[in-house]
Amino acid sequence: MWNPFNRNTISNSSASKRSLQLITQKGMPFAYVEAYKALRTNLNFLSGSGDVHAFVVTSTVPEEAKSNVSVNLALALTESGKKVVLVDCDLRKPVLHRYLKAGHNLKGVSNVLSRQVALSDALVEPKGIPNLTFLPAGTTPPNPSELLSQPQMQEMVDTLRGSYDFVILDAPPISMVTDAAVIGRIVDGALFVVRSKYASTDAVKTALEKLxxxxxxxxxxVLTRYDAKKSLKRSDYGYGYYYYNSNYSYGTPPPIAFQSQQPKRAA
Structure with a gap:
């Protein structure tokens, strides 16, 4: 229904620095921040109709900036007064604690699902970020997919729905494991992150088909690391968005942008 995309062109930045760019940091480009506001607006439109309050964020493969999108979208929503809980469901390789400087040995999702700790005791309030609550991944379990498939996962999500305007669940790439699909079935849908010219078109299509x-x-x-300088000739670093076919068929050209050509690789 909507497709905001990131035209990030800071290719000289290290991967670690690039992945930790937050809209709340001083000196972030105006267009970068505005893109998340546009994404927030579209999400608010969907939630206003009662359709979307809990959703999973995933991608085709690693290194497509899905966690960056999860965190920055959460921050954009909190800035508009929404109460948001950000849930790290990447139980194998959690990273959200790095963004929020929350420590890496915290109890979280896995501990709640295995009944080792109460949900209320696992929730973290990040310093200096009003309206945001964080639920870490917790101790790495031997069977993440199986644990996420348990009835208590639905119970946990339902409990969070009752206390927050939005529940954002960051999950592993869909081509690697089934976790995102497992979670997606119990929430309102999935936000799919695609890094420009990174995963092949076939890989992206297969990932979408899995979902x-x-x-x-x-x-x-959300299209990340899009080179605006080459394609749209706007700012060297920014975001933009366009509307996409509501059925989201990757082989169908969007009605506004990129109609004239179909790239050989995902763009």
């Missing part, structure tokens, strides 16, 4: 075959509603997509 759709599992009965997960794909709400929209």
């Amino acid at each position: 759709q075959d599992a009965g997960v509603k794909v709400l929209g997509a």
Whole structure:
């Protein structure tokens, strides 16, 4: 239904620095911040109709900036007064604690699902970020997919729904493990992150098919690290957005942007 995309062109930055760019940091480019506000606006539109309050964020493969999108979207929503809980469901390689400087040995999702700790005791209030609550991944379990498939996962999400305006669940890439599809079935849908010219078109199509075959509603997509300098000739670093076919068929050209050509690789 909507497709905000990131035109990030800071290719000289290290991967670690690039992945930790937050809209709340001083000196962030105006267009970068505005893109998340546009994404927030579209999400608020969907939530206003009662359709979207809890959703999973995933991608095709690692290194597509899905966690960056999860955190910055959460921050954008909190700045508008929304109460948001950000849940790290990447139980194998959690990273959200790095963004929020929350420590790496915290109890979290895995401990709540295994009944080792109460949900209320696992929630963290990040310093200096009003309206945001964080639920870490917790101790790495031997069977993440199986644990996320348990009924208590649905119970946990339902409890969070009752206390927050938005529940954002950051999950592993769908081509690597099934976790995102498992989670997607119990929430309102999935936000799909695609890094420009990174995963092949076939890989992206297969990833989307996995979600759709599992009965997960794909709400929209975010295109990251898009080179605006080459394609749109705007700012060297920024974001923009366009509307996409509501059925989200990757092989169908969007009605506004990129109609004239279909790239050989995901763009």
